[in-house]
Amino acid sequence: xxxxxxxxxxxxxxxxxxxxxxxxxxxxxxxxxxxxxxxxxxxxxxxxxxxxxxxxxxxxxxxxxxxxxxxxxxxxxxxxxxxxxxxxxxxxxxxxxxxxxxxxxxxxxxxxxxxxxxxxxxxxxxxxxxxxxxxxxxxxxxxxxxxx
Numbered sequence: 492x493x494x495x496x497x498x499x500x501x502x503x504x505x506x507x508x509x510x511x512x513x514x515x516x517x518x519x520x521x522x523x524x525x526x527x528x529x530x531x532x533x534x535x536x537x538x539x540x541x542x543x544x545x546x547x548x549x550x551x552x553x554x555x556x557x558x559x560x561x562x563x564x565x566x567x568x569x570x571x572x573x574x575x576x577x578x579x580x581x582x583x584x585x586x587x588x589x590x591x592x593x594x595x596x597x598x599x600x601x602x603x604x605x606x607x608x609x610x611x612x613x614x615x616x617x618x619x620x621x622x623x624x625x626x627x628x629x630x631x632x633x634x635x636x637x638x639x
Contacts, residue, residue: 565614573607
């Protein structure tokens with residue numbers, strides 16, 4: 492009986508390892524195919540400070556919104572340009588504690604070759620937000636469209 496249990500356990504472990512390896516290979520293939528289409532990826536630092544006062548930050552190398560009062564908003568624009576010979580899909584993602592307050596005017600859109608578009612970013616801190624600095628990153632991904 493003990494020998495039968497050992498064989499069952501070995502078989503079970505072998506199947507588990509096989510299923511795990513198959514899932515890992517599928518995940519890696521999906522990632523590889525997905526990354527094949529990525530032409531460019533850029534991360535931009537983003538921040539705002541919740542304050543009793545209003546203040547501007549005109550930093551042109553980051554997406555900084557300055558001092559924002561609770562219940563009000565602040566907006567910034569950036570220009571996104573397709574410098575490639577093919578149409579690109581623009582995907583915008585945010586990371587960090589700024590994410591829940593950040594709204595982008597447009598996302599998941601196609602840019603034709605040499606086309607440029609202004610995209611607006613706004614932060615909307617609620618009235619009951621804690622007074623402190625909120626920051627994170629905005630990731631802009633340019634991908635080949637699947638039919639190119």
